[in-house]
Amino acid sequence: MSNLRVLDLVIIALYLAAMIAVGAWFARKNDSAEQYSSASGLIPGWAIGMSIYATFLSSNTFLGVPGKAFGTNWNAFVFSISMPLAAWVATRYFVPFYRSTGEISAYTHLEHRFGSWARTYAVVCFLLTQLARIGSIFFGIALTLQALTGFSMEWIMLITGSCIIVYTVLGGIEAVIWTEVVQGVVKTFGALLILYLIVTNMPGGVSNIVAIGQAQHKFSLGGFAPDFTTSTFWVVLLYGFFINLNNFGVDQNYVQRYHTATSAKQAAKSIWLCVLMYVPASLLFFVIGSALFAYYQVHPELIEAVKLKVAAEKLPLTATASQLAQAAAQLQPADYGDKVMPHFMVTKIPPGFVGLIVSAILSAAMSTISSGMNASATVFTVDIYQRYFRPGLNVKQTMRSLHVGTVLVGLLGMGVGIAMIGVKSVLDVWWELSGIFAAGMLGLFLLGIISRQTRNAEALTATIIGVLVIVWLTLSPNLPESLAAFRNPLHKSMVIVVGTLTIFLLGLLLTRLRQRRTAPLVPEEVLTQSVH
Template sequence: MKSLPTLDLAVISIYLLAMLLVGFYFSRKNKSADQFTKASGSIPGWALGISIYATFLSSNTFLGVPGKTFGTNWNAFVFSISMPLAAWIAARYFVPFYRNTGEISAYTHLEHRFGAWARTYAVICFLLTQLARMGSIFFGIALSLQALTGFSMKMIIISMGICIIIYTVLGGIEAVIWTEVVQGIVKTFGALLILYIIITNMPGGVSKIAEIGGRDGKFSLGSYLPNFKQSTFWVVLLYGFFINLNNFGMDQNYVQRYHTASSSKQAVKSIWLCVWLYVPASLLFCIIGSALYAYYNIHPELTEAIRHQVAVERLPGSASAMEIAKTAAKLKPEDYGDKVMPNFMVTKIPVGLVGLIVSAILSAAMSTISSGMNASATVFSEDIYKRYINQHITEKQNMRLLHWATTIVGIAGVCAGVAMIGVKSVLDVWWQLSGIFAGGMLGLFLLGIISKQSRNHEAFIAVVIGLLVIVWMTLSPLLPENYAALRNTLHQNMVIVIGTLTIFLTGIFITKIKRGFAPITPPVSEL
């Protein structure tokens, strides 16, 4: 079993201790649900912007994007290109809308618009999305730390889960935001440090990286052909726009932050700061992936241990050494991309700096998980418990409920992370699951905002049809060969695109049939 040097362990321990101390510090202020969920509207826009940026920059980006780039190209960066348009829509329409309602939950207005079923449906979609997000991020943490320490992935996930649950329960949203400010800075510095170390270890430096990357097409953004069956430029652009619109428009993680800002102007400022930080940061991680590809292209012998590890994980425990060797030889770069950066850290990063970079990876994970836990607890309290069980709970009971809900969500995220151990690509599994869970929710939200004439029945029918389409697109590729003609041939990233448009357009169509063909495009401000 590998073990980190004492200096690296000390750096990691200090970082984790600091996060816990932040939780204890803000626990003194958390005497009300308003403070726990909104920080009493006291967060400045610049801190909020860095906080949202840190939530976007999870370990799925820190590890998944370099791994994806190593195996393919810069296709994943197209996701970030779509962010400015989604941010403009959010700043122009969504922030004023949520700030005017004053409701902490992003989903309360759906009940006002379409009935209790719509609110509950959106809450279920959100909670499933958070479970998938936290699970993939916990898995990303374990992937790196296992390579560095040799500890089992289950032990790593459980240990990190306990730490995150403690400081999130104690500190509330204010602790989450201010730790994310620190984490956003740490993870960005860690990424720059990794790139610097790769370049200094690369024979020929930047010019050699550019030569190898250009030769093997590692800087491509994907095919520009109108092909929606593969991960082309257009598929990722559409996926990115709809996911980012969902994030900024109705993901509780972000909507809740709009209420923590001191004003609507500061909330809008935070969105744009997030965009201007995240787009270049995601490009940085693509560059890291290309640099790692060039480095291992020069030293192909260094991938032998990685390929052997992946082959062992894929084969049953009874597999022979020859079977493992044959499987390892057949593996392609996209099969082991997620394991390359942890391997580089083990072999090339000096003592002391490893601890700093591990802290950066931990911060990339902890920021997103902690915000997801707080947001999920808020949704459970507002949209489930108070709506269906007891709406007249006292402040003390509400705080206890938020603490228990945060803990339970954290435990569920840990279980999801353990369940994901062994997946091929952490970025792929997250993109696929988020597209499935978020598609229906976004379509319903847009129908409520744009079509003022649409009512309960039209929305319900549209959601049912949309869900059937999403289920078909997701599960039909598993059909046996006899039913191959019924399979969905579109890329899985198109699920959120088709699902959202199906619900929205079906709702519009049914509304027009029932209520005539008068224009139905009210301004958002009327909602």
Template sequence: MRMKGLPALDLAVIAVYLLAMLLVGFYFSRKNKNADQFTKASGSIPGWALGISIYATFLSSNTFLGVPGKAFGTNWNAFVFSISMPFAAWFAAKYFVPFYRRTGEVSAYTHLEHRFGAWARTYAVVCFLLTQLARMGSIFFGIALSLQALTGFSMKLIILTMGICIIIYTVLGGIEAVIWTEVVQGIIKTFGALLILYIIITNMPGGVSRVIDIGQQDHKFGLGSMMPDLTTSSFWVVLLYGFFINLNNFGMDQNYVQRYHTAASGKQAVNSIWLCVILYVPVSLLFCIIGSALYAYYHVHPELTETIRQQVATERLPGVSAAEIAKMAATLKPEDYGDKIMPNFMVTKIPAGLVGLIVSAILSAAMSTISSGMNASATVFSVDIYKRYFKPDLNEKKTLALLHMATIVVGVAGVAAGIAMIGVKSVLDVWWQLSGIFAGGMLGLFLLGIISKRTRNHEAIIAIVIGILVILWMTLSPLLPERYGMLRNQLHQNMVIVVGTLTIFLVGVLITRFKRSGVATTVTNS
């Protein structure tokens, strides 16, 4: 699968793209003279640009590589995540955007302190930072997975190099550079996906009709089981997971909340959400189609699949005999090597010159999400931790320097997380599981504060403690020994955010009602 080096034309295309991104950072660095410009772009971003920017953040390398890999290995079950997006977007447009625009706070978590106390704000910030660490790590890993196959360089070197580039332009340009580069990146990655599909179809004997025949024969177009089964990745599990994750994205994720403040008006902020949905849903389906088309292509070229199996087996069993590797390779299923398919096809079938464009599209898919995460994480660290607990009276110059330093620290942590993830089975599975764990408590607390007006500090603390225990049990109980099997969580891991969120919200509401009822009874009796 590996090449000793890309042709000069491809390298030139990639170099031009990276240079252009750095120049954008230098260009906007002239305007970043204060914290408001760095974090809010002074509210000067038009709604259409903001919508494309949010779309580009959703369309990360996890989508670019993970969704085709999942579709190749199983079916279109991952697309159900996108089906849930319009429902979450409706809530965001109706309730979240007006709420945040009204508060005027750049951080999504400041209001939690007003509502429940400093602990709630800090808890949400910690959950957000851990979520971002997982997101950036999985995306860095996705970049390295593709570029290693194309260049032969080590994954660690690729992650380090890309991390440095992203940190530089994010520090220089602030949120405005992030948004406008994402506009360009959103266009590039969409074009790249269409180009990949075109090349697959033109190389496929029998074209589109052959892809459809093979897909129908092997059940590649299904959305998952429609049975009410919450123990597997059924349609309903992914739909619930997608709704709660997207609700968290639009309602609690600093990446998106911060952008609501960059829009010129509340109406443009709302329009940006719907533009994101209109763009993302069909494009995510496009990546499922790419995965099915790749499955059909490798179905008619089984010798290429054997090469990939050998590589995966070698990676999982380093230093063993060729016979043992061949034995393991024979047992691998498509879901075991789905993430390897896209890089392999790029190496073997995409012509010189076009490979550079595809690599640039993958890089843009990663850079947009990572740079956004760096800026958002630096913002909440500066506002919700450093200025809240250490030096609240920082002047503009020192605040901007703090934002720059925090961006660098977050970027380095993301690089370290990416290196730590090298060798995982599925980048999309890892991201879905980690995001569900960290986001569950954060979303539950947010909904409790917004919906249950009578819930106070003590009720919220009890709800959070119980919710965290439930999340920890659901996450860690599968590791219990077989003799304690009855204590294991039987639900699918994607249900962690669903159950965790509902536990915190419902426990908080019930305790509040019982407590208020008890107070009312006492008053009546007295």
């Protein structure tokens, strides 16, 4: 704990204790599955909006976005620009649909439309997405706390994960939402504090940050050419629209919150409040990344410690000092962007403030992980355990299943986070995994809601072909040179776009072909009469 002062430790400990206390407080009210999973539909819209905002503002945003801006530019901000359009679609079509069904699981209606296979497929995709999200967030928080405490990343994930599991199991969705309201405020304040400390430590202040950023093209949103093989403006815009549509319209994390609102109107308002808060907040984190880049450009000697640490992680323990220096010299900003903000916190933030910022990072992780665990436990109980193993559970058995599911997802998420140790960019990993798992799920949902004439066989055929396309898009870039002609030429962010459209459009095509094939033939005498 040599890098943390006593005051910082006290602040962090008080924050963790407060979160567990909140869970214990709300545990008194959790006497039914409805209360545990939907808070009996009594949460105001503004609180739900703050909760969704806090879920979006995860440690992937808190650490990954500044790291991305430091290593490249503002191209990833286009993801946030796409949010209003996805929010409009969700509030117009998805929210009224879910509120009308009254089903707590987002995936139950897929069985009504296409059969049990569709529900199971969507549940598997959702759970894999949640494990990827939770794992990447655990990894992000461990990356920061390792620099501050000196503890191994594995132990950090186990300790923080245990605290999150305890308050999520105790409190249910109501505790998750109200703690996220607080966490949203803490995160935003922490980000503003970091930016203030960077600017005050920067020679020349804001004007110098802007000058360096412009000279190094750090504010670019990406190329505007119609090129889908690189991360252009259009690639990120399409990715952002589809992944945000998946979040607002399909993801159980968000659908479950719609049921906690007092009305459909309040649920829709919560989405727009999230958008109005998240877009400027995400811009704030890109500004932090660019400001950090400018700061270390002015103080290049300070970045050497970061580069040496990253190089040491890539080399064997027997590497010599000259080999380490040579490897560090070859690193590019994108290789160590995620490490920069933790280094700045360790070296430049005064006592007490570090504790506040670490609490903000913890809150960023806790909000998303806790909501993910609660939603996954609900899906596990409703769509797997009750559906296939124990139908007709009583209240006590249902609550036990929700608790066990929460713990299980938390432990598996920690395992995924530990497996991610050593990746270059936590934001890149999360974007890639979420695009793969969400693509098929979103395509099937759109097909089920928009095309009421599509039947089980057409949906199943389209999904099978869509999954094969997603597998090819994902794995083909790793093909050997002898099979280079069969590689996917598109950027990896296009997986969710192509995968979703393949299932949706192919399902429509198969439906149209079946309708033409089964359409009644017009008798010849009717045709003759119509001619005369």
